[in-house]
Amino acid sequence: xxxxxxxxxxxxxxxxxxxxxxxxxxxxxxxxxxxxxxxxxxxxxxxxxxxxxxxxxxxxxxxxxxxxxxxxxxxxxxxxxxxxxxxxxxxxxxxxxxxxxxxxxxxxxxxxxxxxxxxxxxxxxxxxxxxxxxxxxxxxxxxxxxxxxxxxxxxxxxxxxxxxxxxxxxxxxxxxxxxxxxxxxxxxxxxxxxxxxxxxxxxxxxxxxxxxxxxxxxxxxxxxxxxxx
Numbered sequence: 186x187x188x189x190x191x192x193x194x195x196x197x198x199x200x201x202x203x204x205x206x207x208x209x210x211x212x213x214x215x216x217x218x219x220x221x222x223x224x225x226x227x228x229x230x231x232x233x234x235x236x237x238x239x240x241x242x243x244x245x246x247x248x249x250x251x252x253x254x255x256x257x258x259x260x261x262x263x264x265x266x267x268x269x270x271x272x273x274x275x276x277x278x279x280x281x282x283x284x285x286x287x288x289x290x291x292x293x294x295x296x297x298x299x300x301x302x303x304x305x306x307x308x309x310x311x312x313x314x315x316x317x318x319x320x321x322x323x324x325x326x327x328x329x330x331x332x333x334x335x336x337x338x339x340x341x342x343x344x345x346x347x348x349x350x351x352x353x354x355x356x357x358x359x360x361x362x363x364x365x366x367x368x369x370x371x372x373x374x375x376x377x378x379x380x381x382x383x384x385x386x387x388x389x390x391x392x393x394x395x396x397x398x399x400x401x402x403x404x405x406x407x408x409x410x411x412x413x414x
Contacts, residue, residue, distance in 0.1 A: 206409040208234045208377055208394070210254035210261065219343035221264070221354035223253070228264055231255050232414075234394050236381055242396035250293070250381040250392040256361075256369060256413055265293035265312065265355040265381065272314055272346070272353065273385045284317040285334060291383050293355045296323070296402065297411065298376040299365045304405040307376065308338065308364060312355035316344035320363075325405060338363035369413055377411040378402070 209232040217227045237249035251266040273291050275284065288294070291314055298307030305325030312318050322336035340363065343356040361369050380402050381392040397404035 206395070208232070208252075208254060208379070208409055208411050209414050210256045210411060211414055212371060213255045213257050213262075216257045216260055216262075216358070219341065219356045219358060221343040221345035221356040223264060223266055223354060227255065227262075228253055231264070234379065236379060236392035236394045238393050238396050239391055240393050240397050240400060240402065242398070245390060245392055252293070252295075252379045252394070254411070258369060259361060261297075261357075261359045261361060261364065261369075261411075263293075263295055263310075263357045263359070263379070265379075267291075267293065267314075267353045267355070267381055267383070269351055269353060269383060271384075273383070274313070274315060275317065278315055278317065283334070283337075284313070284319055287311050287313055287317055287319040288382060291353070292381070294380040294382070294402065295357065296378050296380075296405075296408065297359075297364055298405065298408065301376065304376065304408070307405060307408075308336075310338065310340060310357055310359060312342040312344060312357055314344045314346050314353035314355065316342055316355075318342040318357075323403070325403065371413055373413045375411040376405070376408040378408045 211232050231253040233251050233253040235249040248268040253264040255262045275290050292311050295310045296307050307323050309321040320338040322332035324331035340359045345354045379394045383390045395407050395409045397407040
């Protein structure tokens with residue numbers, strides 16, 4: 186297990202993006218059709234971080250979850266690479282439509298904020314192994330007035346399961362307009378944390394890039410930096 190983790194860590198280091206607080210996203214001159222394929226030229230050398238700890242910061246046994254990122258003038262792309270033993274999926278598949286409560290099943294998640302003066306205001310994005318999705322607008326300072334699931338980002342997703350390798354992949358394409366970023370540019374920074382949930386209760390596993398120190402993902406003070414390069 187330690188060897189697997191070390192190999193993954195060295196792989197991420199070779200791409201130049203192992204950091205406790207910064208997740209870099211590499212510019213692409215044009216977008217691509219979503220394939221959820223980590224071996225394509227678009228994704229092969231993309232910057233990445235590892236989600237290898239739980240919410241309180243303890244190491245999670247087994248290989249970590251890897252998240253890569255790229256961006257274009259219109260969209261932010263995220264790719265989740267998720268080794269698994271077995272999948273826990275919704276009984277009814279709703280690919281192509283928003284799936285309420287998707288966090289009760291296997292899922293990759295990203296919380297992204299654009300206003301450093303309002304860290305409790307951010308957007309939540311989720312993708313499942315089968316390409317189901319959820320997006321929400323969160324306002325921790327005004328929970329009764331927040332849009333929540335009524336908000337629609339316009340993102341699209343792609344899920345893919347490699348049963349032979351026991352890895353599932355989840356890809357997101359998020360419009361910068363949904364992040365309140367009018368003109369993305371190299372050097373711009375947003376606030377982000379990325380997560381994965383796997384398995385069924387009572388033994389669910391939660392993979393975290395930036396541990397929150399609480400039994401919840403929703404701790405905006407724990408977010409790191411997403412830096413466009």
